[in-house]
Amino acid sequence: MSMDSSMEGFKKFAGQAGTFFTRARQYTEEKLGSAEKTELDAHFDNLQQRSDRTKLWTERIVKNTEAVLQPNPNLRLEDMVNQKLERKPRERNTNVEALGYSMVDAGNELGPGTQYGAALVQCGQTQIKLGQIEREYMQASVNNFVNPLNSFLDGDMKTIMKERKLLENKRLDLDACKSKLRKAKSMEAQKTAESELRIAQSEFDRQYEITKLLLEGVTSAHSTHLSRLQDYIEAQQVYYAQCQQALAELQRSMGKS
Numbered sequence: 001m002s003m004d005s006s007m008e009g010f011k012k013f014a015g016q017a018g019t020f021f022t023r024a025r026q027y028t029e030e031k032l033g034s035a036e037k038t039e040l041d042a043h044f045d046n047l048q049q050r051s052d053r054t055k056l057w058t059e060r061i062v063k064n065t066e067a068v069l070q071p072n073p074n075l076r077l078e079d080m081v082n083q084k085l086e087r088k089p090r091e092r093n094t095n096v097e098a099l100g101y102s103m104v105d106a107g108n109e110l111g112p113g114t115q116y117g118a119a120l121v122q123c124g125q126t127q128i129k130l131g132q133i134e135r136e137y138m139q140a141s142v143n144n145f146v147n148p149l150n151s152f153l154d155g156d157m158k159t160i161m162k163e164r165k166l167l168e169n170k171r172l173d174l175d176a177c178k179s180k181l182r183k184a185k186s187m188e189a190q191k192t193a194e195s196e197l198r199i200a201q202s203e204f205d206r207q208y209e210i211t212k213l214l215l216e217g218v219t220s221a222h223s224t225h226l227s228r229l230q231d232y233i234e235a236q237q238v239y240y241a242q243c244q245q246a247l248a249e250l251q252r253s254m255g256k257s
Helices: 003-032 042-069 073-084 095-110 115-183 187-216 218-253
Strands: none
Touching: 003 115, 042 115, 042 187, 042 218, 095 115, 115 187, 115 218, 187 218
């Protein structure tokens, strides 16, 4: 590494450290009430609050939906790890399918020619079918509801949070420049402070507009989530209808209708 490169790296590090120190001092003085703070307008604050509520409730809905689809927390964790590592999830029977296979085996062992044995086989086959219907419901719910909401949290929402953090930093820079201008004594110091303030104001205004645009986009995200919610309800309706039909057919075949 050349001497010039080393000096350039040191200057960059020193500049970043100085910026961090200035922001930290401005933040501390604001908390102590000894520095003024630029307040954002009410509309922007409302947009931020709506974004926060959207993030909070989307996370809870995803978490609780996953708990409904897979009640076993250990298996949920396994599925989450596989998804993060982009590995194919391990094939496993649902609890209903496991019950069904046990009933079929029991019926064959106890005698499929007996009334009880034949009924166990029939019931077991229906339970296996119910398990397959459940698997299709779970897959449809994950693909059409859980995954899109997770994609929103991992994509759009992370971008919004990142830009909001950047806006807060620009706001701290702006208020630090205002404070510096108020404290400037000489004409030269005032001119320097005014120049820095103009730059800080421009950067803040630009970041404000970027962040506002992203926050306003949460409305369209709500519309998308509504469509996904409708997909989830449709998957539930199909699931319960198919289960009811399978059980009605079993009941008729067993002569208990």
